[in-house]
Amino acid sequence: MRALHVITGLGVGGAEQQLRLLVRHLPVRCDVVTLTNPGAVAEGLRADGVRVLHLGMRSNRDLAAVPRLARLIRRGSYDLVHTHLYRACVYGRIAARLAGTPVVSTEHSLGHAEIEGRPLTRGTQELYLRTERLGAATVAVSETVAGRLRAWGVPAARIHTVPNGVDMAAFRFDAGGRRATRARLGIPEDAFVAGGVGRLVPGKRFDVALRAVAALPDAWLVLAGDGPEAGPLRALAARLGVTARVRFLGECGTGATAPGVPAVLGAMDTFVSASREESFGLAAVEALASGLPVVHAACPAIEDLAARVPGAIRIGSGSAAGDPTDELTAALRRLRAGGTRRLPPPSALDHYDIRLSSRRLMDVYAHATAPVTPTERAHP
Template sequence: MRALHIITGLGVGGAEQQLRLLLRHLPVECDVVTLTNPGPVADGLRADGVRVVHLGMRGNRDLSAVGRLTRLIRDGRYDLVHTHLYRACVYGRIAARLAGVRAAVATEHSLGRAEIEGRPLTRGIRALYLSTERLGAATVAVSSTVAGRLRDWGVPAERIRLVPNGIDADRFRFDPDRRLAVRAALGIPEGAFVVGGVGRLVPGKRFDVAVRAVAALPDVWLLLAGDGPEAPALRALAARLGAADRIRLLGECGTEGGGPVPGVPALLSAVDTFVSTSREESFGLAAVEALAAGLPVLHDACPAIDDLSAAHAPGATRIAGSPDELTAVLRRRIQACPDRRPPPRAVGHYDIRRSSERLMDVYAYALDTAPPNRRALS
């Protein structure tokens, strides 16, 4: 089987890095097309031996992209097209149908109650999504929460398949040597209590809550991995609160690391508690990675944890999301002198190998149920 994955962009983000990890475990010959922004994840995919093509789409209304994508799919003689993220799903499903591909599936990574990929949901966006959704064989939801939102939107339940995001837990295992190295490189005093967070620096992640909470705790440090439009405002807030020396914005940190910036696994070894302050998430991959590192996790919305029983993640605590509450909870954590925990059951539940196996079942279903008059390309 040959599959083509189409994604909106390949900058450092949860969906993009999940695609790279998934391709390492799928027993399928795969190529990737990015509509825009062939960023660091594109470089990583190429290093893994994956062919990556940049379509050069100029904007949401670049309709010529449909023709270019259709020709690329037809020339590649793919058996299946798999789309990721809103723009790629809309354009990719249309192009796959025009190219005569036997089957197409899509993964919904970022559907919230009121936003999709950080943008407000509108009637037009929903209408376009639903009209093109019918062109595929199935839509994959990365969590039970997203599956419910898809049903509420109007996607028929029988077209939805649940394939949770996954992680390679061994990459995030606590390493005391990495802990010492990262802390030394960042100038963190020995014995300091360090809070960590990972994600795009956008308003919806509400990292300002973490900045305010840590600023109120003398000698506590905050390390934020990620980049985005909120970075200048967060730096200014830390300075205004007199905590700029203890609050570090590290920029984009992939799972590999490189140069002066530690990778996420090394960062998680260096911190003592992980926080996720988003009020809305479609999964919450970083929180699962933190659990794999043996960290206690303080979270607001996190479907990866919320969709399971409490026994799956005993080290996770739900918080309402105010700075004062987070400050109080962190103060109690410091006094309790938390130690590393064994990875909980949730980590095994979200093993990337299980995700790969579930996705292969979706592929088999899509190909088995393809209309008999659909042109076979294999």
């Protein structure tokens, strides 16, 4: 089987990194097309030996991108097109239908009021639903997202839940690496360090983590990621008087001075995710795989598991109405008082092993490429 993955952009982000990891583990020959921004993840995919093409889409309304993509799909003789992120799903479904190729779409970042960190409008929802009908299947990265899709009106039979996957071995704790990363970042070896990983956007509420650490003398904070809130967060750290105890690392693993996510997690004593809402919560799963306690607000990856997850501490409601700063401060104070120690990765995380996710996705691919029955042909 030959599959073409179509994604909106390939800058550093959860969906983009997940695509790279997935392509490594799928038993399928894969090429990747990015509509815009062939960034750091494109470089990583090429280093993995994956063919990456840039469609050169100029704007959200660059309709000429549709026939260009359709021609590319035809020339490649792909058996399947797999789209990721809103813009790629809308344009990719249309192009794949024009090319006569079945298409599967993964919904990575659907919230109650936002999609991919942007306000969710009626027009956005309507365009999504109209083009969703052109696909063979829609993949939800969590049961939470599957429920949101059903609430939108996507038929349950079209929704397949395939959770994001994690390469657990890549996050195994390394004491020597911890000391080296702390030295590299200028953090004392015996300091209590909280941290977060993700796009610096308002919905992630990294300001809550800053305020909590500011209330704990001698505690440190490490934030890995970039985005529009980088400037305001630095300004807030200065106002709170904690600049010397905070490390803003930018995008992990994309420069000579930026350590990768496993190394950053290894340098922490606890992980914080105060997000208002999430579609999955991949960074929290990676932190648990690294043996960290995780203090979280909204996190479907943890909440959707049937079993209790040791080391996961729930705060707040995850809603816009509640400010979990006080709860987070209290939780960090308790963890600091209890002493720092690494936890065994919870067995429940086996549900998110990348090899299992790839097998689940192959089942969806088989469903999408199965011969169409006369009834289905008559009633698309």
